[in-house]
Amino acid sequence: MQIHARHFRTAQPVAVTVAGGRIASLTPLPDTPVESLPWVAPAFVDVQINGCLGIGFNSPALTADGVRTVTAECLKHGIGTYCPTLITGSFEAIRHGFTVLAAAIDADAELARRLPGFHLEGPYLSGDDGPRGAHPREHARDPDWDEFRRWQDAAGGRIRMVTVAPERTGALRFIEQAASSGVVVAIGHTAATPSQIRAAAAAGARTSTHLGNGCHAVLPRHENYIWEQLACDDLWASLITDGHHLPAAVVKSFVRGKTPARVLITCDAGSLAGLPPGRYRDWGQEFEVLPGGKIVVPGTPFLAGSGSFTDACIGHVVRMAGVTLADAIDMTTARPRELLGLPASTLAPGEPADLMLFDWQPGGDVVVRQVV
Known part of the structure; x- marks a missing residue:
């Protein structure tokens, strides 16, 4: 198989020959017209996919077909x-999600290749309004190593990432x-x-995890957890650059502060991603998908997850942060790997x-x- 396309890093046309995967x-x-050629990268x-099309990895109705x-x-x-991501919930709800995911992967080699590990975003998170985000307050709790x-x-040993409130x-x-166990x-x-x-x-x-989101609406202007994470050279940062979660000036500042070498882009797609505009019930609550994919609590400006996928985040981060296409692709491929x-x-x-x-x-x- 041979693909003719423009290299994402050089913009030059190349022939990519594929054999045996x-x-x-x-x-x-050289001298090949590029007007009709696709790009290749x-x-x-993506380290944080919670589901889509009405399917959530936290759902008690999750099946292998859903995965x-x-x-x-x-x-x-x-x-x-991508990393299938489970959020805050009861012990049994989280165990069910991981059990279904593990069984689906064990039975399907293609899924095993696509899903190299899971992300547990919670339940060891803040219970405060703001930092808690859309996570259910009743299940936010202190870390428990035996439970984990x-x-x-x-x-099946596949939890590769865990988000914690320190x-x-x-x-x-x-x-x-x-960390010592490799997570x-x-x-x-x-x-x-x-x-x-x-x-x-x-x-x-x-x-x-998604720096700048899951925060209080008002913070001390100098001594706060956003500045501290941004300044810490030992911490990378994931950003949701869907055009809804962070304004352009914040994305630009975060990318310049961390540099593209320590930033990874996530879409944080939720179970309502990919659905048409309308009102839906999820997690026992009502949410609204607006035209353009923004998901909110009805009648409020408060975000309730992401309705976008990673491809939608690329153009935004290029425009917001002033990075190159190559930098944007690296932040969605090389950095998470x-x-x-x-x-x-x-x-x-x-x-x-x-290849894409x-x-x-x-x-x-x-x-x-x-x-491909």
Whole structure:
């Protein structure tokens, strides 16, 4: 199989020859008109996908078919690899989600390749309004290593990332235990003091989950948990650059502060992503999907998850932060792979041919043609 496309890093036309699931060769195509050529890049990797099309990984009705449906929809948006994400809930609800996911992967080699690990976003998060976000207050609780280990057993050892609020009682010890077991610990949905943020990083936390979201509406102007995470060189940060979660000036400041070498882009797609505008019930509450994909609590400006996919985040981060297309692609491919300890995926001979073909014009949005 041979693909003619523009290289995402150089914008130059190349012939990508694929054989046996790997890139066999990458050959320049000088003097080739580029007007009709798609672009080619490694497929997206997203560390935080909660579901889509009305299917949530926390749902008691989750099935293996549902997991396959979410994965197929993600592929349409260029997401070749992702971490199914479970949020705050009861012990049994979370165990059910991980059990279904693990069984689906055990029975399907393609799912196993697409889903290399799970993300547990909660329940060890702040119970305060603001930092708690849309997570149910009644299930927010202090970290419990024995409870986590039971979930890890249900997941077949596949929990690869966990988001924790470091101010919770026992959080620092939990961070040390999780980090030493090989799980990537993220700080998120937190009301921590700056000193608690620093202590969490020292204990082994490596990144921040959707920095700037899941926060109080009003913070001290200098001493606060956003500045502290932004300033900490030991912490990376994921950002939701869907055009709704963060304003352009904040995205630009965060990317410049962390640099593209320590930022990963996530869409944080929720169970309502991909659904037409309207009102829906989820988590026992009512939410509204607005035209354009923004999801809110009806009658309020408060966000309730993300209705976008990773492809929609690329154009926004290029425009908001002033980065190159190559930087934006790296933040959605190389950075999450590096953070999760996955093999690198680059356009080079011998590398896996998990490729994305897309259309893009400077200043515009990425339009995915297909994942190869």
